[in-house]
Amino acid sequence: MASTYTAGDAAAYERLMGRWSPLLAERLIAFAGLEKGETVLDLGCGTGSLALALARRTEPGHILGVDIAPPYVAYAAARSADPRLAFHIGDAARLDLADASVDRSFSLLALNFMAAPSRALAELARVTRPGGTIAAAVWDFTGGLVYQRIFWDTAAALDAAAARARARQLSSPLTNDGELAAAFAAAGLKEVEACTLTIRQAYQGFDDYWQPIRNAEGPVGDYVKRLPPERLAALEAALEAAYCAGGADGPRSFAASAWAAKGSVG
Amino acid sequence: MTDHAPDVDPRLLEILVCPMTKAPLRYDRAAQELISLEAGLAYPIRDGIPIMLVDEARALDEAEKAALKAAPPPP
Numbered sequence: 001m002a003s004t005y006t007a008g009d010a011a012a013y014e015r016l017m018g019r020w021s022p023l024l025a026e027r028l029i030a031f032a033g034l035e036k037g038e039t040v041l042d043l044g045c046g047t048g049s050l051a052l053a054l055a056r057r058t059e060p061g062h063i064l065g066v067d068i069a070p071p072y073v074a075y076a077a078a079r080s081a082d083p084r085l086a087f088h089i090g091d092a093a094r095l096d097l098a099d100a101s102v103d104r105s106f107s108l109l110a111l112n113f114m115a116a117p118s119r120a121l122a123e124l125a126r127v128t129r130p131g132g133t134i135a136a137a138v139w140d141f142t143g144g145l146v147y148q149r150i151f152w153d154t155a156a157a158l159d160a161a162a163a164r165a166r167a168r169q170l171s172s173p174l175t176n177d178g179e180l181a182a183a184f185a186a187a188g189l190k191e192v193e194a195c196t197l198t199i200r201q202a203y204q205g206f207d208d209y210w211q212p213i214r215n216a217e218g219p220v221g222d223y224v225k226r227l228p229p230e231r232l233a234a235l236e237a238a239l240e241a242a243y244c245a246g247g248a249d250g251p252r253s254f255a256a257s258a259w260a261a262k263g264s265v266g
Numbered sequence: 267m268t269d270h271a272p273d274v275d276p277r278l279l280e281i282l283v284c285p286m287t288k289a290p291l292r293y294d295r296a297a298q299e300l301i302s303l304e305a306g307l308a309y310p311i312r313d314g315i316p317i318m319l320v321d322e323a324r325a326l327d328e329a330e331k332a333a334l335k336a337a338p339p340p341p
Contacts, residue, residue, distance in 0.1 A: 039277070039281075062275075062277045062278075064277075064278060068319070070317070073315060074313070074315070077313075077314075077315060086274075086275030086277065086278040087315060088278060088282070088315055088316040088317070088318060089315060089316065089317045089318060089319060089322075090285065090316075090318040090319065091285060091318070091319055091320075094285040094286065094320065095285060096282055096283055096284070096285040096316075096318035097281050097282065097283065098281045098282075098283045098288070098290075099288070101281035102281075
C-alpha cells in the first residue's frame with residue numbers, strides 16, 4: 001500500500017479539508033517562493049488545492065500534479081482549464097519524471113500519508129533540478145490542528161478504539177516537532193529551513209463542523225464509518241458539547257497549524 | 267478510447283519516464299498508452315490522464331517487444 005489515506009470521494013474530501021487547504025497552499029507558496037517560467041511539481045496533489053493555488057499565480061510556466069488516488073486526480077483535472085496545469089496518476093516512491101526535470105517541487109498535507117516518505121523525498125530530490133527548491137507541509141496533528149484534537153479527544157473518552165486511532169494519527173510520520181526538517185536534511189537537501197504555517201478554520205456552527213466529519217475521508221472517516229448508529233449518536237452529542245463548550249451553537253474559528261520545511265537540491 | 271480522448275499535455279510527455287526503469291517512454295497515441303520497452307510495460311492513458319503505476323500497466327507480449335525493437339523510436 002503506497003498511501004495510508006482512504007481516498008474515494010473527492011467531494012467529501014473537499015468538504016472536510018479541501019475548503020481549508022487552499023488557505024494553507026497560499027502560505028506554503030509564500031514560504032517557498034516562485035519564479036517566472038518555472039515548471040512546478042505538486043506531489044500528492046489530491047483534489048488539486050495547491051496546484052490550483054499555483055495556477056492563480058502568474059509565475060509558473062507549467063504545473064504538474066501527481067497523486068496515487070484516481071478519484072482525486074480526476075476531480076483535480078476537471079477543476080480548471082488553465083493550459084499550464086497537467087495531472088497524472090503516479091506513485092511518490094517510484095516517481096515517473098526524468099531527473100532534474102522540474103524547477104521547484106511542493107507537497108502539501110501528503111508526505112505523512114505516504115507509505116515511504118523518505119523515498120518520496122529522495123524522488124523529489126532526483127526530479128528537481130540542482131539548485132531548485134523543495135517545500136512541503138504536514139499538519140501538526142498533535143499540537144496544531146484544533147478541530148481534529150476536539151474530535152479525537154472527545155471520541156477517545158468514549159471508545160478505546162478511538163484512543164488507538166488517535167495514537168496512530170498523532171504518531172504519523174513527519175508530523176511531530178522537527179521531524180519534517182530532519183527528513184529534508186536526511187534526503188541531502190541543503191539550506192533547510194522550517195517554520196509553522198497557520199490558518200483559521202471558520203465554522204458557521206456545529207452542523208458545519210460535524211457533517212464533513214460524518215462523511216469524512218481519511219483517518220477520521222475510517223473511524224466514523226465503522227460506528228454503529230447509537231455510538232455515532234453518542235459521539236455526535238459529545239462533540240456538540242465540546243464544540244459549543246458551554247456557549248450557544250454558532251460560529252467558531254479554530255487555529256490549524258502545519259509544519260513546513262524547504263530546502264534546495266545540492 | 268474514442269477519437270475525442272483529450273491529448274496528453276505535451277510538456278508532461280517530454281519529461282515522463284518509466285517509474286520502474288526511469289527510461290524514456292514511447293507514446294502510442296492510437297492505443298493511448300505510454301510504452302516502456304525496457305520494462306516490457308504499457309502504461310494506460312485514460313481521459314488524457316497517464317496512469318503511471320506498475321500495477322496498472324499492461325505487460326507487452328514478445329511480438330510487441332520485437333516490433334518495437336525493430337522500429338526506431340520517434341524523433
